[in-house]
Amino acid sequence: MVGSLEGKTVLITGAGQGIGRAIAVEAARQGASAVAVSDRNGVTVTETAELVRGAGAKAEAIVCDLRVRDDIEEMVTRAATRFDGLDVLVNNAGVIDSALTTDRDHGVDSLSEEVWDTVYEVNLKAVWLTTRFAAPFLRRSPRGPAIVNAASVSGLVGFPNCPAYGVTKAGVIHLTKVTAVDLAPVRCNCFCPGVIDTPLAQDFFASAEDRAAMERELVAPQLVDRLGRPEEVARLACFLASDSAAFITGSAYVIDGGALAWRGVKG
Ligand SMILES: NC(=O)c1ccc[n+]([C@@H]2O[C@H](COP(=O)([O-])OP(=O)(O)OC[C@H]3O[C@@H](n4cnc5c(N)ncnc54)[C@H](O)[C@@H]3O)[C@@H](O)[C@H]2O)c1
Numbered sequence: 182m183v184g185s186l187e188g189k190t191v192l193i194t195g196a197g198q199g200i201g202r203a204i205a206v207e208a209a210r211q212g213a214s215a216v217a218v219s220d221r222n223g224v225t226v227t228e229t230a231e232l233v234r235g236a237g238a239k240a241e242a243i244v245c246d247l248r249v250r251d252d253i254e255e256m257v258t259r260a261a262t263r264f265d266g267l268d269v270l271v272n273n274a275g276v277i278d279s280a281l282t283t284d285r286d287h288g289v290d291s292l293s294e295e296v297w298d299t300v301y302e303v304n305l306k307a308v309w310l311t312t313r314f315a316a317p318f319l320r321r322s323p324r325g326p327a328i329v330n331a332a333s334v335s336g337l338v339g340f341p342n343c344p345a346y347g348v349t350k351a352g353v354i355h356l357t358k359v360t361a362v363d364l365a366p367v368r369c370n371c372f373c374p375g376v377i378d379t380p381l382a383q384d385f386f387a388s389a390e391d392r393a394a395m396e397r398e399l400v401a402p403q404l405v406d407r408l409g410r411p412e413e414v415a416r417l418a419c420f421l422a423s424d425s426a427a428f429i430t431g432s433a434y435v436i437d438g439g440a441l442a443w444r445g446v447k448g
Pocket residue numbers: 194195196197198199200201219220221222225245246247248273274275276303331332333334373374375376377378379380381382
């Protein structure tokens with residue numbers, strides 16, 4: 182696998198921690214020439230940039246709040262200008278309902294409008310806007326341009342107590358398809374993780390009354406009996422971004438330890 186992003190310039194959102202950071206490091210390991218990493222958290226994204234340099238690529242840390250349109254436009258322009266073009270965009274950043282409220286109950290009949298709007302703006306509108314601003318650069322790329330979006334299994338089936346999250350992730354899956362259609366030959370695919378051990382997942386467990394029970398409940402339907410690892414998702418994302426996936430576009434890839442393969446729960 183190493184070397185399959187050889188020479189490409191990459192922009193990754195939400196790269197301050199978790200899956201985004203893992204994708205940034207994996208892209209550098211796979212030979213990307215330059216990786217622009219962005220996040221609203223300037224401290225963590227600067228750390229990620231250092232990790233990228235340590236893995237052998239040039240790096241640029243960009244502070245950007247994806248709720249702010251002008252921030253998004255500036256992030257894309259800065260990445261493309263700094264590295265003389267853009268070959269790969271990874272729309273990774275995401276937020277979940279439970280992280281934005283102290284209420285334990287944030288179901289479809291109790292979620293606040295404010296939380297709904299924030300989740301929508303970060304998880305769906307920002308993915309579209311980033312894609313829109315990146316499109317002219319990607320169209321000019323001579324190195325197999327590609328977009329990879331972070332969706333979720335919660336965009337494919339219903340999960341309790343995270344309505345805005347699931348709805349926006351379903352939107353990301355469809356946005357992936359219309360992007361692949363409208364921007365072809367720029368490819369666009371998304372990954373749909375199950376439960377991956379990152380701060381986002383840990384926050385979701387913590388929002389339950391019994392944190393350990395929540396974790397057990399989410400892992401129980403999996404055929405692989407553990408939490409997923411950010412590095413495992415990063416390898417899928419980098420494959421989808423690479424020329425090895427040249428015939429793949431408009432698709433959603435589930436990476437969930439087998440949870441959606443059946444309707445069972447292991448005893
Ligand atoms: N961890 C999981 O179990 C899981 C499962 C399915 C899908 N996903 C998706 O994968 C992606 C990465 O998830 P993760 O678990 O690494 O999340 P995480 O919360 O650990 O990291 C997300 C990053 O996005 C950044 N971010 C959030 N809001 C932002 C904003 N307004 N502007 C800029 N940056 C912002 C955060 O600062 C953080 O660094 C997300 O889209 C998430 O929905 C994760």
